[in-house]
Amino acid sequence: xxxxxxxxxxxxxxxxxxxxxxxxxxxxxxxxPVELAARYGQEGADEITIxxxxxxxxxxxxxxxxxxxxxxALDVPLAVGGGVRSVDDAAALLDAGADKxxxxxxxxxxxxxxxxxxxxxxxxSVVVAIDAARFGGDAAWRVRSVAATEETGRDAVAWAxxxxxxxxxxxxxxxxxxxxTRSGYDLALTEGIAGDVRVPVIASGGAGSADDVADVLxxxxxxALLASTLHFDLLRIGPLKEALAARGLSIRAPATAxxxxxxxxxxx
Numbered sequence: 403x404x405x406x407x408x409x410x411x412x413x414x415x416x417x418x419x420x421x422x423x424x425x426x427x428x429x430x431x432x433x434x435p436v437e438l439a440a441r442y443g444q445e446g447a448d449e450i451t452i453x454x455x456x457x458x459x460x461x462x463x464x465x466x467x468x469x470x471x472x473x474x475a476l477d478v479p480l481a482v483g484g485g486v487r488s489v490d491d492a493a494a495l496l497d498a499g500a501d502k503x504x505x506x507x508x509x510x511x512x513x514x515x516x517x518x519x520x521x522x523x524x525x526x527s528v529v530v531a532i533d534a535a536r537f538g539g540d541a542a543w544r545v546r547s548v549a550a551t552e553e554t555g556r557d558a559v560a561w562a563x564x565x566x567x568x569x570x571x572x573x574x575x576x577x578x579x580x581x582x583t584r585s586g587y588d589l590a591l592t593e594g595i596a597g598d599v600r601v602p603v604i605a606s607g608g609a610g611s612a613d614d615v616a617d618v619l620x621x622x623x624x625x626a627l628l629a630s631t632l633h634f635d636l637l638r639i640g641p642l643k644e645a646l647a648a649r650g651l652s653i654r655a656p657a658t659a660x661x662x663x664x665x666x667x668x669x670x
Contacts, residue, residue, distance in 0.1 A: 406652045408625035409615070409639060410449045410604060411442035411632055415484075416456035418468065420633065433633065435468060440475040442632060445639040448654055450476060451574070451627060453504070453531075454484030455549050466498045473499025483531055483574075488515070489522050496523065504574055506531040507547040510554055510561075513568060520569025528572070529604075530565040534558035534591060535578040543591055550578050562595045562603075570601060574627070577607035582630055584610030587618035596622030612637070612645040619651055 413420045413435050420433045439450045452472060454465060473480050482495045483504025492503040503523065509515050509530055519528045533550045534543040543558035562573055575595055577588035587608040596603040602624035609615055615626045631637040646653045 405602075405624065406654050407619045407623075407646070408448035408604075408654070409446070409643060409646075410451055410481075410625050410627045411439070411447040411639070412451045412453065412606065412627045412629040413438055414453050414455045414629060415465070415468065416454070418465065421455075436471045436475055438633070439472045439480075442639060443476045443478045446643060446655075447478060447639055448625070449479045449481060451481045451483070451504070454482075456484070466494060469495060469498040469500055481529055481574075483529070489518050492519055492523060492528075496527065502527050502529050502572070504529040504531045506533065507552075509565065510545065510547045510556065513564060516565055516568035516570055520571070525569050525571035528570050529574050530562075530570040530572075531574040531576070532558055532562055532565070532595075533576045533578055543594075546578060558591065559594050559598055562599055566599045566601050572602050572604065573599065574604045574606060576627075580608030581606075583608055584614075584631065584636070586610060586614040587621075587623075587626070589617060589621045592618055592621045592623050596624075610636070612642055615642065616646055616649050616651060619646070 415435050420435050420438055435452060442450060469482050479501040480499065481502035481504055482500040483506060486492050486503055486505045487508045495503050505515065505519065516530060533546050535546060537544040545554045545556040545558050545561050546552060547554050573595065575591065577591055580588050585608055587605050592603065592605045604625040604627050605618040605623035606627040609626065609628045609631050618626050628637065643653050
């Protein structure tokens, strides 16, 4: 049985608002997180991911009240990341209504945290987020932490493999080089990691068109994450899903079927 590919709407949140920038800087306001989460869920997103991008930098936990309100507005799974430093932090997010918890910087500081999270919460609830950038002119990618502000010296593919071995049930792989550029996902990064691990890989960073999404799903991603293209109405989930299905990809049907004209527009 072929698993259906997923479309995930991502909300980067700071100061209680959704923001989006390019390569993790130059942030602009994009709206209210609960309203956007509900909208994307209604439009057919398979999952919603909320990343509290200020939590790790500010050394504070994620905003539990916001997570609780978003979860109450959704009928699809909710993944949450940002500021998860311990098993208790992760458990608090699940108690607030999250279905999955993403961990990034804390796992890089202490990789045993991944195993402890998996033991307590189950691997299906543990997502390891990996922010990676090309290392100079090398073909390899290096991992950065703390909202992509700190170099770790870790090879992205090797860290992905280790995270899965320690118990991660899913990987969220973001190309820092492509983030917010709308120039297409880093297909080589996605292929390099998806071909080396046995868990689903979510590709993030670079979505600009239906073709970009189709390409990264064909490259081995189990799911494509979108942010600015949704926030600024460059893509809509229903027509996007129909366009992907027209290309032969196995996609869950959108909640509301788009018009033939909308599908034709996304097919270009």
